[in-house]
Amino acid sequence: MEIFDYIGAIFSISNLTVLILATAGGLILGALPGLSPTMAVALLIPFTFQMDAATGLVLLGAVYTATVAGGAISGILVNIPGAPANIATVLDGHPMAKKGKATQALHFCFISSFVGGITGVVVLIFFTPPLAKLALKFGPSEMFWMAIVGVTVIGTLGSKSVVKGLFSGVLGLWISTIGISPIFGESRFVFTDHLTGGVHIVVALIGLFAVPQIYQLLVTSRQTLSGGLFATENTSLWSSITYNLSRVKALTIGTLSGVIVGIIPGAGGQIAGLVAYDQVRKFSPDASKFGHGEPDGVIAAESANNAMVGPSLVPLLTLGIPGSPTAAVLLGGLLINGLFPGPDLFTVHAEVTWTFIGSLLLAQVFMLIIGLALSRTSSNWVMRVPSQYMAAAVTVLAVFGTYSIQNSYSDVVLMLVLGSLMYVLNKYGFSAAPIVLGIILGPIAEDNFSMGKMIADVGEGALPYFMTGSVNLVLIFVCLVSIGYSVWVEVKQRRAVTSELKRSTPGTRVAAVGAVAASLVVLTMVMLADGTQAYDFPFLLAILMMLFAALLLIDVLRTWSRQKSGPGLVEWSDLGVGIVVIVGYLILLQTAGFYSASWIAFTAIVMLYTVNKNRQQVIRILWVSVGFMAAIYGLFNVSLRVITPGLF
Amino acid sequence: MILKKIKSSIVTAAVTTMLLAPSATALAAEYPTAPIQVAVAYGPGGATDFQARIATMMAGNEKYLNMPIVIFNKPGAGGQKGWNWYASSASTDGHQLAAYNVPHFIAQSLKFDTSYNIDNLEPIANWGADPAVLIVPADSPFNSAGDLVAWSKANPGKLTVSGAGLYVGHHIASLQLDKAADISTKYIPAGGGVAAMKMVLGSQVMAGFNNLSDAYRQGDRIKILAVADNQREESFLPDVPTLKEQGIDVDDSSVNFRGIMARKGTPPEVIEFLAERVHLMFQDGKVAKKMKAGGSPMRIMSRAEVKQMWVERQAYLDDLLAGL
Numbered sequence: 001m002e003i004f005d006y007i008g009a010i011f012s013i014s015n016l017t018v019l020i021l022a023t024a025g026g027l028i029l030g031a032l033p034g035l036s037p038t039m040a041v042a043l044l045i046p047f048t049f050q051m052d053a054a055t056g057l058v059l060l061g062a063v064y065t066a067t068v069a070g071g072a073i074s075g076i077l078v079n080i081p082g083a084p085a086n087i088a089t090v091l092d093g094h095p096m097a098k099k100g101k102a103t104q105a106l107h108f109c110f111i112s113s114f115v116g117g118i119t120g121v122v123v124l125i126f127f128t129p130p131l132a133k134l135a136l137k138f139g140p141s142e143m144f145w146m147a148i149v150g151v152t153v154i155g156t157l158g159s160k161s162v163v164k165g166l167f168s169g170v171l172g173l174w175i176s177t178i179g180i181s182p183i184f185g186e187s188r189f190v191f192t193d194h195l196t197g198g199v200h201i202v203v204a205l206i207g208l209f210a211v212p213q214i215y216q217l218l219v220t221s222r223q224t225l226s227g228g229l230f231a232t233e234n235t236s237l238w239s240s241i242t243y244n245l246s247r248v249k250a251l252t253i254g255t256l257s258g259v260i261v262g263i264i265p266g267a268g269g270q271i272a273g274l275v276a277y278d279q280v281r282k283f284s285p286d287a288s289k290f291g292h293g294e295p296d297g298v299i300a301a302e303s304a305n306n307a308m309v310g311p312s313l314v315p316l317l318t319l320g321i322p323g324s325p326t327a328a329v330l331l332g333g334l335l336i337n338g339l340f341p342g343p344d345l346f347t348v349h350a351e352v353t354w355t356f357i358g359s360l361l362l363a364q365v366f367m368l369i370i371g372l373a374l375s376r377t378s379s380n381w382v383m384r385v386p387s388q389y390m391a392a393a394v395t396v397l398a399v400f401g402t403y404s405i406q407n408s409y410s411d412v413v414l415m416l417v418l419g420s421l422m423y424v425l426n427k428y429g430f431s432a433a434p435i436v437l438g439i440i441l442g443p444i445a446e447d448n449f450s451m452g453k454m455i456a457d458v459g460e461g462a463l464p465y466f467m468t469g470s471v472n473l474v475l476i477f478v479c480l481v482s483i484g485y486s487v488w489v490e491v492k493q494r495r496a497v498t499s500e501l502k503r504s505t506p507g508t509r510v511a512a513v514g515a516v517a518a519s520l521v522v523l524t525m526v527m528l529a530d531g532t533q534a535y536d537f538p539f540l541l542a543i544l545m546m547l548f549a550a551l552l553l554i555d556v557l558r559t560w561s562r563q564k565s566g567p568g569l570v571e572w573s574d575l576g577v578g579i580v581v582i583v584g585y586l587i588l589l590q591t592a593g594f595y596s597a598s599w600i601a602f603t604a605i606v607m608l609y610t611v612n613k614n615r616q617q618v619i620r621i622l623w624v625s626v627g628f629m630a631a632i633y634g635l636f637n638v639s640l641r642v643i644t645p646g647l648f
Numbered sequence: 649m650i651l652k653k654i655k656s657s658i659v660t661a662a663v664t665t666m667l668l669a670p671s672a673t674a675l676a677a678e679y680p681t682a683p684i685q686v687a688v689a690y691g692p693g694g695a696t697d698f699q700a701r702i703a704t705m706m707a708g709n710e711k712y713l714n715m716p717i718v719i720f721n722k723p724g725a726g727g728q729k730g731w732n733w734y735a736s737s738a739s740t741d742g743h744q745l746a747a748y749n750v751p752h753f754i755a756q757s758l759k760f761d762t763s764y765n766i767d768n769l770e771p772i773a774n775w776g777a778d779p780a781v782l783i784v785p786a787d788s789p790f791n792s793a794g795d796l797v798a799w800s801k802a803n804p805g806k807l808t809v810s811g812a813g814l815y816v817g818h819h820i821a822s823l824q825l826d827k828a829a830d831i832s833t834k835y836i837p838a839g840g841g842v843a844a845m846k847m848v849l850g851s852q853v854m855a856g857f858n859n860l861s862d863a864y865r866q867g868d869r870i871k872i873l874a875v876a877d878n879q880r881e882e883s884f885l886p887d888v889p890t891l892k893e894q895g896i897d898v899d900d901s902s903v904n905f906r907g908i909m910a911r912k913g914t915p916p917e918v919i920e921f922l923a924e925r926v927h928l929m930f931q932d933g934k935v936a937k938k939m940k941a942g943g944s945p946m947r948i949m950s951r952a953e954v955k956q957m958w959v960e961r962q963a964y965l966d967d968l969l970a971g972l
Contacts, residue, residue, distance in 0.1 A: 042692035042721075049705055049938070139852035180725030182839050185760055185814045197722070197729040265846060320865055321846050328693035328842070335698060338941035340865045406722045407685070408733070443839070451836050455853065458806050458834045641718045643685055645739075 006351055010358040015058050018051075019359060022062035023366040027374065029063075030070020033206045033394075034401020035640075036083040037067035041329045043640055045336070053337035053349075057356040060333045062363040064326055068305055069113040069367050073374075076105045076298070077382045078394065080210045084201055084440060085305040087433050088273035090209070091157065092290060092297030099293045102379035107240035108295055109302045110371035115245075116255045116303030117364040120310030123259050124317075125357060131263050131311065132318040138264050140452035141466045145475035146264060147445035150271050152482040153278040154434040161429065162490045163555070167515055167548040168430045172438020173445070174522055174541045175199050182443070183450045184534035189525060194410035201270075203402055203411045204418060204439050208432035210398040211419020214582075215575055217391035221609045222574040237372060247299050253280045254300035258307025263314050265321045270440050274433070276304030282485055310360065317341055317353070388609035392602045393628060395582065399589070399598065400632060404642040409590060416582060427570050428511040446537045512552035519545035577608050594644035599629045679742055679918050680715040686908065687738065687746040689730030689753075691723035695778065695841060695859055695944070696906055700747045702938045703775040703930055704908075712929040713922075717745075726813035726837075727752050728762060735764035740911045742918035745772065750905040750958065755815035755965050766962055767912070770919055771954035773927040774907035776939070777947035779877040779900070780811075780821040780857045781888065783848055783870045788855075793874040793894045796855060800831040807833040810844040810856040815969075818844065818857035821876040821902035823968060828897045859904065860884065861943045876902050881945060901964050905947070907954060923951035 009015070029035045040063050048056030071082025076093035089109065096105040123131070138146070154169030178189045179198020190196055245251075257276035280300035281290045290297050312324040320341035322328035331341070337352070339345060345353045382390075402415045422432055456465035466472065523542040529535050581604045588597035603625045610617060636642040686704060690696045700719055707717035722730035731746065731753050738744040748769070757765040782793060790796045800807040811818025814837045822835045833855075838844035841859055848856040848870055855873075863872050864884045874891045875881055878900045881888070891898040908926055910919055929935070930948045939946050949957065 038692060042697075045701060046705065136846070136850040139847065139850055180728050182725055182813060183837055185725065185728075185756075187761070196732060197724050319846075319849060319869065320862070321842055321849070322693065325691075325693075328691070330693070332693050332698040332701070335865075335942040336702065336938055340867075340943065342865070342867055342869070344867075407687075407720050408722070447839050451838065451847075454834060454836050455808050458808060641683060641716070643683060643718060643743075 006354040006358060009054065009351060009355045010362060014055055015355070015359060018055055018059050019062050019363055019366055020370075022059050023066045023363055024370050026063040026066025027070035027073065027367070027370060030067030030082045031073040032401060032635075033074065033080050033082060033210055033398055034202060034404055035067070036071070036202055037064055037085070037326045038083075038329055039202075039405065040064075040067045041326055041333070045329070045333055048333055048336065053339065054352045054355040056337060057333060057339075057352065058359040060330055061356055061360045062366070064330065065117060065306070065309055065360060065363045066367050068309060068326075069110060069117075069302070069371060072109045072113075072298075072302055073106065073378060076109060077102060077379060078390065079213045080394065080398075081205065084205055084270040084436065085273055085308075086301075087205070087209075087436055088157075088277035088301035088304075089298055091277060091301075091433060092292070092294045093301075095291065095293035096295065096298065097379070101235065101293065102383065103376045104235040104240055105295075105298055106375035106379060107235070107237060107372060108244050108298045110368055110375065111241060111244040112251060112254065112299045112303040113306040113371070114364050114368040115251055116258055116305070116307035117309060117367070118361065119255045120259060120262065120307040121357065121360045121364065122310070124310035124313055124360075128314050128318055131314045135263050135265050135315040135319070135321065137471050140448040140455065141469065142471045142475065143264075143448040144445055144452055144466065145472055145479065147441045147448065149475055149478050149482065150275065150437065150441045151445070152479050152486070153271075153274055154437055157274065157278070157431070157433040157437065162486055163548055163551045164429050164511070165431070165434050167545065167552065168425075169434040169438040170541055170544045170548065171518070172435035173442040174438075174538060174545070175204065175435070176439045176442025177446065177538050177541070181534045183447055184532070186532060186534040188529070188534060188538065194413050197406075197408070197410065199414060199418070199439065200405060200411060201436070201439055202405050203415050205436055206398050206402050207415035207417075207419035208422045208436055209419075210394055211416060212423040212426050212432070214391045214394050214398070215420075215423045215578065217387040217394070218578040218605075218609055219571045219574045221387035221391065222571075222611070243295070244299060247296055249283065250280050250296040250299040251303050253283065254303030255307040257300075258304035259311045261304070262308035262311030262324070265315045270324070271437065272308040273301040273305040274437055276300040278482075282482075287489065306364075317345055318343075386610075388606050389624065391578075391609070392605040392625075395585070395605060396598045396602050396628070396632060399585070400594070400636050400642070403594070403644065404636060404640065407643070409645070412589065413586060416586060420579070424570055428507055428514065430511070449537070450533075508552075509556050512549065512556045515545075515549035515552050519549045578605065581605055581608065593648040595629060595633060595648045598632065599625055602628060679921060680713060682743055683716045683718050684713060684742070685718050685720060685744045687730055687734050687744065688719055688721050689723065689727035689734075689747070689749070690721070691840070692721050694723075695861060696747060696749060697721060698942065699776055699906060699939065699944050702942065702944075703906075703935055705938070706929050706932045706935060709929075709932075712925050712932075726756065726816055728756055728760065731756075731764045732762055735762075735768055735911065738911050740913040740915075742910065742914050742922065745908050745910050745922075748905075748907055748909045749816070751820050751901065751961050751965055752816045752904070754958065754962050755820060755969065758962075758965055758969055759815055766958045770910045770912055770914060771951055771958060772908040772910055772919070772922045773930060773951060774905055774949035774954045774957075775930045775935075775946060776906045776944055778817075778859045778861055778904040778906070778945060779875050779881060780817050780902045780904070781860050781863045781872050781876065781885070782821075782825070782855060782874040782891070783845075783858055783863050783866075783872050784855045785848055785851045786869055786871060787851070788871060790855070790873065791871070793891055793896055796873065797829045797831055797896065800829075800833060805832050805834060807831070807855065808836055808853040809833045810836045810838050810847040810853040811858070812841040812844050813837045813839070817902040817904040820965070820968070821857045821898065824876070824898040824902060825891070825896065827968070828891070857902070861945060865943055876900070884943065884945060901961065901968070905949075905954075905957065907949070919951075927951070 029040045041060050068085055071086035072089045075081040075086045075090040076097050079094040081087050081090050093105045178195055180187050254276040258272045261272040277300055280296055281287050312327045315321040316327045322331055339349050399412055402411050456462040526535055526539050526542045585601035606621050688697045688700050704717035707713045734746040756762055784790045809822050844856055845858050847853045872888050875888050876891055876898050927950050
């Protein structure tokens with residue numbers, strides 16, 4: 001194997017140093033909301049200008065690997081996925097942490113990432129030529145069906161009921177249509193200037209996951225005096241390793257899903273974890289355990305999103321077509337060094353290419369070692385932070401993380417508004433994961449459908465175009481199986497649940513009425529817009545929303561009971577002050593500088609939510625707030641060169 | 649907002665005072681006072697982003713701007729999102745600049761309700777020009793632009809042509825081809841140059857217009873039939889004829905010019921300073937070396953030249969797009 005000829009170069013001192021630093025840095029960056037793998041790699045490209053080609057690529061490759069795994073740390077510990085790729089990890093990872101198994105969840109995360117990651121790179125080394133051919137088979141019709149496969153996963157993702165999950169997913173698809181349509185150039189649903197640019201996926205991710213968590217933390221700090229996030233634990237690393245490696249089925253499903261999704265150009269890798277999670281759940285004898293801290297969920301999701309890294313480089317290295325958004329940035333890194341994708345990479349530039357691929361393998365090893373070493377420390381550390389401090393820190397990090405994506409204040413507003421709505425939706429049994437998945441899949445489904453239809457209209461016609469061809473047929477089959485299975489499970493569950501439990505509660509009534517109202521609003525907006533082609537897809541979505549909302553309503557009416565309305569689900573009395581602070585924060589961000597506004601918001605949140613303060617504690621709060629802001633300044637201004645508006 | 653206004657008026661006041669003193673050196677001491685941001689209206693990793701990062705990498709040198717340039721991306725809707733933001737919300741003190749793509753932004757400003765047009769933006773300097781090339785899959789029966797035109801004449805409306813999006817250079821080239829050869833092709837706007845290239849590689853479309861630099865890198869995985877420019881591209885593709893040479897009268901109006909611009913309202917001294925220094929910066933040997941390595945054709949133009957080019961393009965596009 002050619003790679004062995006270059007093994008010496010991989011182990012050079014400079015490469016090893018870069019690998020270790022990049023892996024450690026990547027794990028930390030990946031754990032911060034907003035700093036997705038794509039952004040981390042883009043930020044590092046200028047640093048590679050000063051390095052030789054191999055070292056520069058080793059740096060980018062190691063950061064790519066490590067940030068993907070790092071996004072799971074914040075997901076497991078604080079319920080905020082660092083990047084879209086880590087959404088599936090959170091579904092069972094955070095419940096594990098809440099049960100006192102945070103360290104164990106992190107162990108599973110790194111061990112599974114290692115297994116998946118190594119397999120992915122091995123696939124890259126041995127199967128590049130045939131896989132590149134397969135990647136090219138994915139045209140608009142195949143991409144459209146791929147997105148539909150993703151949509152069928154939506155219903156089972158962490159929602160209380162399949163119908164609520166589907167409603168949330170379609171809502172996400174609709175959110176993705178806000179802004180200017182790339183195919184028709186038309187501006188849709190822009191009823192405020194903040195929406196002109198649409199809803200960026202990472203902005204939605206931070207809002208939908210981080211903001212409800214902030215509110216939850218604030219409520220916790222009021223209601224429990226200790227204020228800790230989760231309980232202590234005692235897990236040995238050895239027992240984690242043996243358990244993890246014994247879960248062969250979860251690891252296999254995860255790794256396979258990751259490899260397959262990775263080579264499909266443009267599918268985004270972001271859905272690898274979700275597809276794997278859905279599959280492992282469907283194959284499990286007891287699907288009801290998922291969402292409540294089932295280790296298999298973490299294992300499948302994390303093995304999948306790291307298994308995706310290697311294969312996503314296959315179409316990149318052979319055809320110059322990136323398999324994921326991060327791989328797209330990596331292409332820039334290759335070109336700057338004069339390395340053009342194609343056969344030349346493995347002949348003329350063999351040394352650089354093989355050093356790069358070899359170091360990807362080595363990066364997995366370092367990621368495993370550093371990750372495992374960090375697991376206990378980080379979970380103990382996060383565990384000891386009182387909730388009000390955590391809430392304040394997450395608020396400021398969410399604002400800076402969101403702003404730094406595209407230097408946009410509108411994004412910060414959108415993030416906080418979307419997130420606040422999500423907190424209420426959470427209370428009524430809707431969850432964030434299907435909405436985010438909808439936002440990711442929306443453009444893939446719509447754009448490819450529109451392009452496919454244009455091609456089909458001048459050729460054989462839409463029906464044969466979308467319904468023939470081996471890849472199309474396989475994907476359609478997968479869709480049907482996936483839908484059939486979900487329906488079967490739902491029916492089985494409904495029979496099993498006794499009529500006593502099925503009585504509708506005030507909560508489900510509000511949810512159903514709210515869903516109907518929301519879908520009516522969307523439908524009205526579609527109807528009011530002059531019905532050009534650009535509104536075909538939103539119209540379909542509005543109809544689907546109506547359908548699912550109607551199903552929710554029928555359920556409520558069928559099980560009507562005269563239960564009096566109980567206490568409200570949302571703890572407004574505990575949240576009032578916090579919401580006032582956050583609104584004030586938004587106003588201050590625009591009038592004062594980002595850093596002074598953030599310092600004030602941080603201090604205010606901690607002060608207002610610390611019960612029974614004495615003088616000593618007040619002084620401590622002030623010290624912590626100054627120290628925290630200094631760290632934020634160092635990270636965003638000094639290291640990442642994010643320039644914020646205002647003076648300071 | 650208020651603070652920003654106060655700040656910018658202080659800068660304006662400072663600059664006006666300096667007008668009285670013989671300026672260039674005095675001004676250089678005042679501007680820039682912080683790292684300069686350059687907004688790129690396309691995503692990280694795309695050709696514009698990648699070239700912008702190389703073209704501005706020497707900014708920190710005291711010969712040039714004496715402050716680093718920080719690139720940030722505002723992608724969406726073929727560039728409309730980023731440029732809309734820039735022309736309506738960016739600061740006018742010279743610390744927020746943007747990268748432009750011609751003919752994209754001009755064509756969009758004519759066809760859509762955008763907040764930008766050539767009158768509210770100030771060109772600084774141009775670093776590159778990437779002509780559109782006509783490409784077909786490697787196993788395509790077409791071996792020249794003539795073959796393709798002949799087939800399209802026999803099968804009106806059936807020829808599918810991919811490109812990076814609506815009203816970008818590739819779309820303009822495709823419209824020009826239709827007009828010059830009197831054929832009607834079906835233009836498929838993909839979500840970016842890479843996606844458009846993929847559709848040609850996978851034979852999902854019969855032909856495509858794409859960036860010369862990206863097509864060149866594909867080697868023999870595709871066939872390049874013609875360059876949509878006034879002359880051949882001598883350094884990368886000397887053997888590929890222009891459309892004109894093949895009897896199809898298509899000029900250089902679709903060539904993708906890339907450069908740096910400022911917002912209208914930026915103090916004239918700052919613009920003059922930038923026009924001089926950025927123009928020099930693009931000529932740095934290190935920039936040229938990296939651009940060449942990345943297969944990106946450079947075309948360095950001064951502010952005056954770019955200004956004229958914008959006006960000419962606008963007049964031409966007005967005419968071409970009028971019938972649509």
